[in-house]
Amino acid sequence: MRTALVIGTGLIGTSAALALAGRGVQVHLSDHDPDRARMAAARGAGTEAEPEGRCDLVVVAVPPAHIAATLADAIGAGRGRAYLDVASVKGGPRRELEALGCDLSGYLGTHPMAGRERSGPMAASADLFEGRPWVLTPTRGTDTEVLNIALELVSHCRAVPVVMDADAHDRAVALVSHTPQLVSSMVAARLAEADETAVRLCGQGIRDVTRIAASDPRMWLEILAANPGPVADVLAAVAADLEGTVRALRALDAADGAADEAAAGLEDVLRRGNTGRARVPGKHGSAPATYETVTVLIGDQPGELARIFADAGRAGVNIEDVRIEHATGRQSGLIQLMVEPKAADGLADTLRERGWSLRQ
Incomplete structure (x- = not known):
């Protein structure tokens, strides 16, 4: 890979551009907001100048709702040998591209599992993806050269490639990324109108649970709108646990004959939580160690x-x-x-x- 065009100079696009530029790739930057592209260029992510010809790689890093249209324009104009997007959902954009009649042999949907609470080019970093999973969703029609270029991008960003089916990816991120964001925001929302005395008691537990609630609401609205079904499915299961937990707590509060059954229900939720937490990969992606x-x-x-x-x-x-x-x-x-x-x-x-x- 010698040349790349990055369309969308937010956190992810600029971070990828910084990593590529750091490895000697000539990176061209494009954004609907010229000021963002200018900031990214000032940080050393590339140049705002238009590429003279076709680039080896086109990375589309725009919000999910604009992925298909942006890719269709780039593919139609023949701007690259390979086309990738880095959106947090994969099934929807591919189906939109198919509906638009695009030749998808040169396209590969990807998703770097990295981010932070801040957004924009000034929050970007060349090491944002280091050691993080980078999902690739090739199909039988994906050209081998495109997959190789995608793997080269992942290597330049020092990420870890993970190959998945697009719809399986969307169900997975609904569970491990999108639902946690909503639950964190819901818990944090309880603090908005809380008494100041209660807020002053906040400790590490509430800080851990609400850390990601500081994320940009507009960005998350776009992500959730692109993956509503799988997120709703996970939330429905969470809601069932919540409903059972509320009933158990009411029974305990009433101190009636159902107290033992209620305590058993609460214990079941807590123990299932232990089991699930133990499955979260630990250091270096290995099984969690006991320290x-x-x-x-x-x-x-x-x-x-x-x-x-x-x-x-x-x-x-x-x-x-x-x-x-x-x-x-x-x-x-x-x-x-x-x-x-x-x-x-x-x-x-x-x-x-x-x-x-x-x-x-």
């Missing part, structure tokens, strides 16, 4: 994180994961260091010797 947590009081000041990691290194301990729980209104917090169980005692002893205050 021991060493919790340390840490000051909110420059150098503290570097110091505690350096002390862990002196102890010969690898930090497998980390979480910081901030103390509201205080210049301190708790850092939770997740390590292999056999390393926990040694790390705790070393940190105490180095003057750190540990917590249970």
